Amino acid sequence: MNSNLIENTLINLSFAILLFTLFVYWINIAFTNLKMLSNLGKICTLAVNLCLSSTLIIRWIENKYFPLSNLYESLIFLTWGLTLVHLILEQQNKSKLIGAINTPICLFIIAFTSFSLPSEMKKTVPLVPALRSNWLMMHVSIMMISYALLILGSLLSILFLIIYKVNLKNSNINQKRTNYRIQMSTSIANNSALYSDRMSILQIIDNLSYRIIGLGFPLLTIGIIAGAVWANDAWGSYWSWDPKETWALITWLIFAAYLHSRFSKSWAGEKPAILASIGFLVVWICYLGVNFLGKGLHSYGWLS
Amino acid sequence: MKYITNKNLKWYATKILSNLNLSIIILLIISTISIIGTIIEQDQNMNYYQLHYPIKSGIAEQINWKIIINLGLDHIYATWWFILLLVLFFCSLITCTLSRQLPGLKNARTWKFVPHTDKTRCLLYSDLFKIKSLANIICSLNLKYYYVFHKKNQIYAYKGLIGRIAPVFVHISIVLTLTGSMIGFFSGFTIQQMVPKGEIFHIQNTIKSGTQSSLPLNILGKIENFYIDYNSDNSIKQFYSSIVIIDFYGQNIKKETIFVNHPLKFHGITVYQTDWQINSLRIKIGQHSIQKKVNKTKLGNNSIWFTNIPISSIDQIFLIITNLKNTILIYNSNGELINTINTNETIQINKQLFTITEIMTSTGLQIKADPGLQFVYIGFFILMISATVSYLSYSQIWISGIFCIKQELKVTGTTNRAKLSFEEDLRYIIKTYNQFSIKAYNYLINIIHL
Numbered sequence: 001m002n003s004n005l006i007e008n009t010l011i012n013l014s015f016a017i018l019l020f021t022l023f024v025y026w027i028n029i030a031f032t033n034l035k036m037l038s039n040l041g042k043i044c045t046l047a048v049n050l051c052l053s054s055t056l057i058i059r060w061i062e063n064k065y066f067p068l069s070n071l072y073e074s075l076i077f078l079t080w081g082l083t084l085v086h087l088i089l090e091q092q093n094k095s096k097l098i099g100a101i102n103t104p105i106c107l108f109i110i111a112f113t114s115f116s117l118p119s120e121m122k123k124t125v126p127l128v129p130a131l132r133s134n135w136l137m138m139h140v141s142i143m144m145i146s147y148a149l150l151i152l153g154s155l156l157s158i159l160f161l162i163i164y165k166v167n168l169k170n171s172n173i174n175q176k177r178t179n180y181r182i183q184m185s186t187s188i189a190n191n192s193a194l195y196s197d198r199m200s201i202l203q204i205i206d207n208l209s210y211r212i213i214g215l216g217f218p219l220l221t222i223g224i225i226a227g228a229v230w231a232n233d234a235w236g237s238y239w240s241w242d243p244k245e246t247w248a249l250i251t252w253l254i255f256a257a258y259l260h261s262r263f264s265k266s267w268a269g270e271k272p273a274i275l276a277s278i279g280f281l282v283v284w285i286c287y288l289g290v291n292f293l294g295k296g297l298h299s300y301g302w303l304s
Numbered sequence: 305m306k307y308i309t310n311k312n313l314k315w316y317a318t319k320i321l322s323n324l325n326l327s328i329i330i331l332l333i334i335s336t337i338s339i340i341g342t343i344i345e346q347d348q349n350m351n352y353y354q355l356h357y358p359i360k361s362g363i364a365e366q367i368n369w370k371i372i373i374n375l376g377l378d379h380i381y382a383t384w385w386f387i388l389l390l391v392l393f394f395c396s397l398i399t400c401t402l403s404r405q406l407p408g409l410k411n412a413r414t415w416k417f418v419p420h421t422d423k424t425r426c427l428l429y430s431d432l433f434k435i436k437s438l439a440n441i442i443c444s445l446n447l448k449y450y451y452v453f454h455k456k457n458q459i460y461a462y463k464g465l466i467g468r469i470a471p472v473f474v475h476i477s478i479v480l481t482l483t484g485s486m487i488g489f490f491s492g493f494t495i496q497q498m499v500p501k502g503e504i505f506h507i508q509n510t511i512k513s514g515t516q517s518s519l520p521l522n523i524l525g526k527i528e529n530f531y532i533d534y535n536s537d538n539s540i541k542q543f544y545s546s547i548v549i550i551d552f553y554g555q556n557i558k559k560e561t562i563f564v565n566h567p568l569k570f571h572g573i574t575v576y577q578t579d580w581q582i583n584s585l586r587i588k589i590g591q592h593s594i595q596k597k598v599n600k601t602k603l604g605n606n607s608i609w610f611t612n613i614p615i616s617s618i619d620q621i622f623l624i625i626t627n628l629k630n631t632i633l634i635y636n637s638n639g640e641l642i643n644t645i646n647t648n649e650t651i652q653i654n655k656q657l658f659t660i661t662e663i664m665t666s667t668g669l670q671i672k673a674d675p676g677l678q679f680v681y682i683g684f685f686i687l688m689i690s691a692t693v694s695y696l697s698y699s700q701i702w703i704s705g706i707f708c709i710k711q712e713l714k715v716t717g718t719t720n721r722a723k724l725s726f727e728e729d730l731r732y733i734i735k736t737y738n739q740f741s742i743k744a745y746n747y748l749i750n751i752i753h754l
Contacts (some may be wrong), residue, residue: 129565239485
């Protein structure tokens with residue numbers, strides 16, 4: 001069978017599974033709390049991950065270079081990274097929220113990839129001389145994984161902000177602003193009498209987002225550094241203020257500011273979450289938006 | 305004003321610079337300026353800005369070329385105020401490391417065994433152990449890889465101290481990287497040269513150099529060969545230049561074939577493959593050899609090179625080169641393809657023997673020296689490791705049996721990052737402690753009954 005056809009089938013298959021997974025997670029979070037549904041969601045995500053892995057591997061074997069050279073491949077790789085990160089985090093944290101937030105993003109990316117991208121952008125073209133290096137694999141894959149982590153982490157921060165605002169509104173109406181947190185924490189903590197003060201759902205989301213961003217940040221650092229070292233070998237300068245580079249630095253700075261704001265007393269509360277939400281935008285600009293500037297050495301050739 | 309002494313001033317400066325909020329704001333300002341730098345095209349000539357940012361009266365068009373030039377927005381990353389901001393950032397990093405992080409580390413050591421009463425720092429607080437057994441709690445702590453210290457009725461346990469040390473190294477490595485790039489800025493140079501194949505070149509034609517840099521004038525280079533590898537669809541796969549480095553006495557020192565991603569490194573200078581061009585054709589017509597310059601033009605996405613040769617007083621032919629691999633196309637003045645020719649192939653045109661003996665090419669080299677590079681790389685290396693290790697959370701647990709009634713233990717714990725998994729940790733420790741206690745209890749009961 002034609003490998004192109006297999007690829008298409010796999011992408012469509014992962015789209016279908018993702019759609020199904022979305023319902024599984026949302027039903028699980030909204031109505032029930034079934035262990036079976038959680039497991040089903042996990043298995044589906046794994047299936048999507050495997051589908052995308054095989055797509056990438058087929059492309060790798062077919063073209064004999066690591067499939068990260070154009071927008072189409074990098075979007076698939078990003079989705080693959082998101083599902084991978086999702087699986088790992090879910091294994092660690094057992095939180096249903098990650099699935100409920102990650103699946104729509106994955107679905108959106110896959111839908112965009114298969115429906116909106118013109119077919120000539122899916123075609124493989126031989127690598128240009130500058131990309132012919134093993135650094136391609138190292139630099140781009142680490143960057144994509146870090147994007148995946150940062151996207152997930154900052155999405156959780158946005159969720160935190162939404163819940164926080166809604167709570168504030170509700171408690172303003174009921175004039176029970178101060179009681180709310182305690183109510184929340186006791187309702188969560190009633191299954192364990194061991195602790196006098198367990199974390200509330202808000203604190204859990206907040207800390208989860210902080211930890212995920214905290215994991216994405218060093219990866220972003222390594223990715224940027226790998227890129228700098230590669231650039232020094234290929235272009236003769238480890239930093240040339242190319243738009244993509246600059247935006248990667250901006251992303252780095254924003255998340256560095258976020259991580260530091262967590263330690264500052266005057267920034268306590270929702271302010272770090274606002275920073276992380278800005279970070280969400282910045283990651284997307286760094287990843288896709290830079291192409292609209294239509295220049296620089298990192299362009300995926302969107303407009304040209 | 306008599307209160308402001310030298311020491312006071314130093315203290316104030318330290319206090320302001322090491323302020324966390326200031327550093328956050330600096331980070332955000334740097335990123336905002338960087339954003340402006342990506343929106344406004346950098347390093348263009350004056351005409352470009354006059355064309356794209358004309359002076360208009362509207363509110364949205366407040367940014368015109370005069371403002372851009374005056375503020376230096378056309379080379380934003382090299383303006384004095386951006387550099388000043390980086391220097392401020394640099395100072396803030398150093399003072400923060402010296403005045404906050406290092407004393408904080410010292411504190412981490414002295415906190416041992418101090419009963420933690422400050423409630424605001426406590427994450428968890430429990431005094432629900434039913435049986436007091438320090439041996440069991442130590443064992444449970446060990447199972448979660450805590451380092452445990454025991455004194456009388458008190459236990460202090462910690463884990464992930466390295467996660468508290470690593471941020472210091474993150475700061476140090478950034479300082480090192482910035483220092484390295486400054487050294488490179490002041491004492492490095494960059495050169496771009498187009499060297500024809502077979503020619504000898506000096507190191508000259510500087511495009512960027514620091515005030516402290518010096519060009520190595522006693523070194524010569526020779527381009528022995530330049531060639532291109534093509535893919536099957538005629539796109540370029542790789543450029544290759546064979547370079548020989550020759551010393552002052554004409555001795556060959558080093559010979560290497562460079563290509564993109566594989567530069568030549570030699571005594572602190574690096575030679576990169578960056579560009580190429582076709583200069584001219586060496587043609588033999590009849591008995592005469594001539595050299596004819598070619599012009600480059602774009603045809604869609606591809607470059608072609610062309611030249612014209614008069615073959616009689618009124619007629620001329622056009623030679624078109626598409627790449628170094630394919631045959632050269634010959635058109636007449638009516639634009640009709642009349643023949644194709646390979647190099648060193650002889651054909652007859654207008655009753656004259658016609659041979660193209662050589663396509664003369666030049667390779668574009670970039671030659672760079674950066675004495676700060678090793679510092680930057682060491683900085684990078686430390687940064688990668690320390691940023692990763694910083695993910696680890698520093699957790700501390702205090703267990704005290706002093707002020708407890710009956711058989712209870714007081715547990716207090718705190719962590720700086722992973723609150724969620726620290727909670728899990730504590731839960732696990734208490735669970736195992738209870739299991740141990742129950743086992744011990746059952747064991748004792750059995751002994752008594754037997």
